Amino acid sequence: MIEVLYFAWLRERIGTGAEQIETTAPDVAALIAELKTRSPGHALAFADPGALRVALDQELADSLAAPLAGVREVAFFPPMTGG
Structure with a gap:
């Protein structure tokens, strides 16, 4: 079980800030491909x-x-900009 966290516009598009998922994805790219299939909001995000x-x-x-x-938490967020 992995906890996936979403920040900023990802959270808005998906409709939640976090979810627990079961995955066999070997890497982040495979996890993203899997997440895209969960809902239209995930696909958009x-x-x-x-x-x-x-x-x-x-x-x-x-x-x-x-x-x-071995990863227990994955967090996705947009790039940060300086100000």
Whole structure:
């Protein structure tokens, strides 16, 4: 079981800030592909995965190829901008 967290416009499009899911996805990209099939809101939120940042167990992942083995929490959020 993995807890998936959504922030900012992802949360708005999906309609929730978090969900617990069962997955066999080996990496973040496969998880995104799986999540896109859950609802139209998920499909919209993940339409452009390159526009997302992801953290695995509160550590920023370098790429969508990051493995999920042993990960308990995945957080998706838009890139942050400075101000």
